[in-house]
Amino acid sequence: xxxxxxxxxxxxxxxxxxxxxxxxxxxxxxxxxxxxxxxxxxxxxxxxxxxxxxxxxxxxxxxxxxxxxxxxxxxxxxxxxxxxxxxxxxxxxxxxxxxxxxxxxxxxxxxxxxxxxxxxxxxxxxxxxxxxxxxxxxxxxxxxxxxxxxxxxxxxxxxxxxxxxxxxxxxxxxxxxxxxxxxxxxxxxxxxxxxxxxxxxxxxxxxxxxxxxxxxxxxxxxxxxxxxxxxxxxxxxxxxxxxxxxxxxxxxxxxxxxxxxxxxxxxxxxxxxxxxxxxxxxxxxxxxxxxxxxxxxxxxxxxxxxxxxxxxxxxxxxxxxxxxxxxxxxxxxxxxxxxxxxxxxxxxxxxxxxxxxxxxxxxxxxxxxxxxx
Numbered sequence: 001x002x003x004x005x006x007x008x009x010x011x012x013x014x015x016x017x018x019x020x021x022x023x024x025x026x027x028x029x030x031x032x033x034x035x036x037x038x039x040x041x042x043x044x045x046x047x048x049x050x051x052x053x054x055x056x057x058x059x060x061x062x063x064x065x066x067x068x069x070x071x072x073x074x075x076x077x078x079x080x081x082x083x084x085x086x087x088x089x090x091x092x093x094x095x096x097x098x099x100x101x102x103x104x105x106x107x108x109x110x111x112x113x114x115x116x117x118x119x120x121x122x123x124x125x126x127x128x129x130x131x132x133x134x135x136x137x138x139x140x141x142x143x144x145x146x147x148x149x150x151x152x153x154x155x156x157x158x159x160x161x162x163x164x165x166x167x168x169x170x171x172x173x174x175x176x177x178x179x180x181x182x183x184x185x186x187x188x189x190x191x192x193x194x195x196x197x198x199x200x201x202x203x204x205x206x207x208x209x210x211x212x213x214x215x216x217x218x219x220x221x222x223x224x225x226x227x228x229x230x231x232x233x234x235x236x237x238x239x240x241x242x243x244x245x246x247x248x249x250x251x252x253x254x255x256x257x258x259x260x261x262x263x264x265x266x267x268x269x270x271x272x273x274x275x276x277x278x279x280x281x282x283x284x285x286x287x288x289x290x291x292x293x294x295x296x297x298x299x300x301x302x303x304x305x306x307x308x309x310x311x312x313x314x315x316x317x318x319x320x321x322x323x324x325x326x327x328x329x330x331x332x333x334x335x336x337x338x339x340x341x342x343x344x345x346x347x348x349x350x351x352x353x354x355x356x357x358x359x360x361x362x363x364x365x366x367x368x369x370x371x372x373x
Contacts, residue, residue, distance in 0.1 A: 001336065002358070005365040008036035008044050013359035016346035017059035019066045025082050026348065026357065027069050028365060029056025035071055037082045040350045042367065046085030050078070058102045062126075064109030072100035077114060077129065092129035095122065104155075106147040113155055115142035121157045123169065133172050137165055144205045149212040154233060158203035158217050164225070166215075166233060176235045180217070180225055183238055199247060201225065209253040210260035214283050218248035224265055224275075226282040239282040241330075245269045250345040256354055257370075264356050265332075266342030272358060273332035274370060280330075336368055 011031040019025050025045060026038040033050030050056070054074035061082070062068040068089070069082040077095040078088040096116035104113045111132075112124040119138030122131050140161035148154040153169045164178040180201035201219035208215055215227040223240040230236035243251075244267030254262045261277040279287040340360035347356050354370040 002338070002366040002368045003042070005038060005042040005357075005367065006363075008038060008047065008365070009034050009363045011363060012361050013343060013363065013365060014055060014057055015059050015344045016357050016359050016365065017061055017069070018346050018348040018357075019061035019069075019082070020063055021066065024061070024066055026346070027059045027061065027071070027082060028359065029059045029071055029073075030363070031055045033073060035059070035080070035085065037069070037085050038365075040348070042365075045082070048080075048085045057100055060103055060105055062105055062109035063107055068109070070103055070105065070112060072096075072103050072114070074099055075116070076100075077103060077112060077124070090127075090129060092124060095124060095129065095131075096120075097122075101142065102144045104145045104147055106152055107149060108152070111147075113145040113147065113157075115145045115157060115159075117141050119159060119161070121145055121155070121167070123155075133169055135167055135172055137174055137177065138163060143203060146206050146208045146215075148208050148229075149210055151212050151233070154212075156206055156208060156215055158206040160202045162201050162203060162219075164203060164206070164215065164217055164227065166229070166235070168233070175233045178227065178235060178238060180219060180221075183225070184221070184223075184240075187239075202247075204248070205250050205252075207252045207263070210255045214253075214261060214277070216251045216253060216263055216277075218243075218251035218265060218267075220247040222246060222248055222267065222269075224248055224251045224263070226277070226280065228282050228285075237282050237285060239280070241275065241277070241280070243267065243273060243275070243332075244271055249342050252345055252347055254347040254354070256347070256349050264345055264347055266338070266345045266358065268341045270337065270339045270341060272336040272338050272342065272345065272356060272368065274334040274356075276333050334370065338366065338368075 009030040013030045015029045017027045033053040035048045037045040058072040069080045075096040077092040079090040098117035100116045102115045114122045121135040123133035138159040142159040145157045155167045162180045166175045168175045199220040201221040205218040217225045222244040224243045225240045227238045228236045243265045246268035248267045250266040263275045266272045277283045344359040358366040
């Protein structure tokens with residue numbers, strides 16, 4: 001079902017980015033300082049090994065200038081011309097206080113947000129790379145950042161402190177903070193799939209829908225936590241989908257399908273899933289919701305399964321293969337058994353076809369078409 005893009009790397013690929021527009025390039029970064037640029041057909045345009053051999057943790061194209069590719073390695077953000085991948089056009093050394101985990105650009109390409117191991121989020125001005133904001137509130141590693149579309153002064157960050165923070169950049173202070181652990185406890189929803197170990201909701205990846213009002217956060221508890229932002233940038237509602245039987249590592253809204261609330265997720269269970277969230281109560285509170293009775297019945301069934309280890313193992317195996325009756329209505333529209341832990345997902349239109357590019361523990365990229373929809 002998937003096609004491989006090979007011979008671009010010699011070590012495990014950690015990140016992938018796509019330039020805007022249907023004819024743009026794809027960039028990937030790997031362990032040991034490897035940067036590779038691809039055509040949308042999967043041919044290698046250029047390869048580069050960074051001198052310090054630091055892992056390339058994030059790659060992003062400027063939305064405004066497609067000839068600018070930003071990659072993070074160590075505490076540095078480097079800018080390349082992807083059409084001629086030689087040396088960096090610019091190096092922003094010390095962009096992070098510690099090792100950088102993720103970068104994001106705003107819609108105009110005038111700011112780069114940098115998330116690092118210290119928990120600090122820094123905002124750099126483009127061009128030049130001058131730091132203009134330093135956002136300090138995370139108490140652990142900051143793993144992911146994203147700007148809100150249509151809201152240039154709003155930025156969301158998530159971290160291994162289980163915090164989701166929406167920032168107002170004008171005053172460099174949080175507009176609100178959500179603790180995913182506390183939110184899950186308040187919901188009283190600690191039910192898990194058979195065979196799933198309980199993990200705290202350490203936040204790994206955050207994405208914002210094209211409308212700018214819905215956040216999705218992939219977390220170690222296997223869920224993708226959803227938040228809807230209302231008037232005045234207030235948090236109106238939050239909830240979650242049970243996306244993966246192990247930690248969810250990636251969640252990305254897709255801008256090129258029928259509406260802005262399609263999301264693709266990936267996890268440590270080796271699954272890649274596509275979700276239509278347009279009728280989820282967080283996204284659309286006015287949409288008709290299913291009765292809660294089924295959920296209660298399913299919970300009682302799960303409790304019975306836990307009494308017998310052999311039945312639990314069998315249920316876990318079935319859970320990997322086919323959705324339950326409940327999930328056929330609220331579960332993923334497409335589920336792909338990729339088979340390897342997902343490092344990164346990159347939605348893209350390739351040769352006119354909606355697709356998702358998967359980076360895993362291997363040296364190859366895998367492309368899955370989404371034309372089955």
